[in-house]
Amino acid sequence: MKLLTGPTSPFARKVAVVLHELGMTDDVEMQVVTTTPIKTDPEVAAANPLGKIPALIREGGGALYDSRVICRFLNAQADGTLYPxxxxxxxxxxxxxxxxxxxxxxxxxxxxxxxxxxxxxxxxxxxxxxxxxxxxxxxxxxxxxxxxxxxxxxxxxxxxxxxxxxxxxxxxxxxxxxxxxxxxxxxxxxxxxxxxxxxx
Known part of the structure; x- marks a missing residue:
């Protein structure tokens, strides 16, 4: 899996923290992109039609976007306890x-x-x-x-x-x-x- 992320995005950081807490940092490649509401990175637009990061590109599956969706997905993948x-x-x-x-x-x-x-x-x-x-x-x-x-x-x-x-x-x-x-x-x-x- 690949995460489209940004170095200062708090939503991307939220996902990164989850990856660390779930022990999944080796399972997801972090790809830093530069995107803004005015000039959207093409790869971001392809993964998320809203043009926002983070977006999680899954192997053999559609991309997931919105940090809440991604965090819930990662927690399920790891059989985690972040949503008791x-x-x-x-x-x-x-x-x-x-x-x-x-x-x-x-x-x-x-x-x-x-x-x-x-x-x-x-x-x-x-x-x-x-x-x-x-x-x-x-x-x-x-x-x-x-x-x-x-x-x-x-x-x-x-x-x-x-x-x-x-x-x-x-x-x-x-x-x-x-x-x-x-x-x-x-x-x-x-x-x-x-x-x-x-x-x-």
Whole structure:
């Protein structure tokens, strides 16, 4: 199998972390591509008609895309436990929360990089940041006990999301009002899978 990936994509990193956690790094070739919403890499477009990474090209099967689909597939291939049935809906909701933080963070980057300077909208940037903050507030208030439990896909998604915010929005202060989330994230980042997939 081959994974079309990017060095700074938080969604691609999420898949890479899963590969490490499942012991599957030798089973998937990582191919770094350069693609944007304005100029889509042809190989990415062939694998995913939406032109987004990551995309997983399977031998003898169609390509899979959207990180949630890929992670679920990899977990099934490895007979993993990242989606425990007893907490399935909580895990999926937490994964969706992490993905939404990533989506908002990427939207902020695209606004600054893809749009001409005279067409950039500060109101849009702040609206995206408000989504991030509301999600973080929910994590702090309602999800810490789950985050501190046995490893699952929700935890991986949230960790990758928070790390992406630090990577791209490090000038924004989010820690002071969320001490439990800060402590959890610092500990989770020590995992070998997170260390091995840090963006450059």
């Amino acid at each position: 049935q007893a907490h399935e809906w909580e895990v999926l909701t937490l994964e969706a929360t992490g993905d939404a933080i990533m989506d908002a963070g990427i939207a902020m980057i695209y606004e600054a990089r893809m749009r001409p300077e005279d067409k950039q909208w500060d109101g849009w940037l702040e609206a995206q940041w408000s989504k991030v903050e509301r999600a973080m507030d929910a994590l702090e208030a309602r999800w810490i006990s789950h985050l501190s439990g046995r490893l699952d896909m929700g935890q991986i998604a949230v960790a990758c999301a928070l790390s992406y915010i630090d990577f791209r929005q490090g000038h924004r202060e989010w820690r002071s009002a969320r001490p439990q989330l800060v402590a959890w994230h610092a500990k989770f980042e020590e995992r070998p899978s997170m260390q091995a997939t840090k963006p450059e």
